[in-house]
Amino acid sequence: MEILIGKEPGQGRLLVSVSVNGKVKMAAMGGVGSVPRSVSRCFPAEGRAHCKIEVDSKGTMVITNLKPENVTYVDGMEIVAKKITGNSQVTLGKDKYAVDINAVVNIAKKLAGQEGSDEDNKEKKFFIQPLKKVWDTYHDEMFNLQKRQKNLGLIKSLYIPCTILSSGAGFLAKHVGLADSTAQAVSFVLYGGAAVILFYGLYRSFTDKSLEEKEQIGERFEHDYVCPNPECRHFLGYQKYDILRQSKNCPYCKCKWIEKP
């Protein structure tokens, strides 16, 4: 097990993180702002931290300073990498912020215990009703978008019957006994109509933002249609809310879903 520790960005607590099956898990210790500036910040996803503690299967621990510009002390001595025990006095940075190694390792073990956390989550309840609005909004937006695309297709398809009708107008006019000048006028109007439709259709195609909009709608949906457990927030897929609410648990974190408080 490899534990990364450092200052929590923003909150200034001590951040403890482990990677379990490629998934980063983390927890914060101490009060907000309790960790001094001389302790380097911890960015678990990037593998950046003040130091790391490696624990092997026998419980042997080695601490390694991760940044040459910060300092890590063990029993008052500056180290690069050193074997430690739960009783070692570990301090970080030039302000010598003291770290309780046993507490850090216990938290890390808890984080690493995937099974344990799934069990914990089964006890947690979250309301999924707010997701109904997310689904309805997504559904409406997609529906309107498709309607707009369909209308545009319809406008474009009017162009062909218009041109056919206008070229046939003269012929038709003779058979119903219209004057030549009237037939010409009818043909002219229909040609004009066809041209207007053609240009309007082209203009709409050029100014159409359907594709970008579709992408934005999809992105927003994937951001919002997630498990309500703040520790999970896994995207729940393109399934209707009515189907979702029939499941009693999150398929990812196993937390309990209930519809109403």
Ligand SMILES: [Zn+2]
């Ligand atoms: Zn979940």
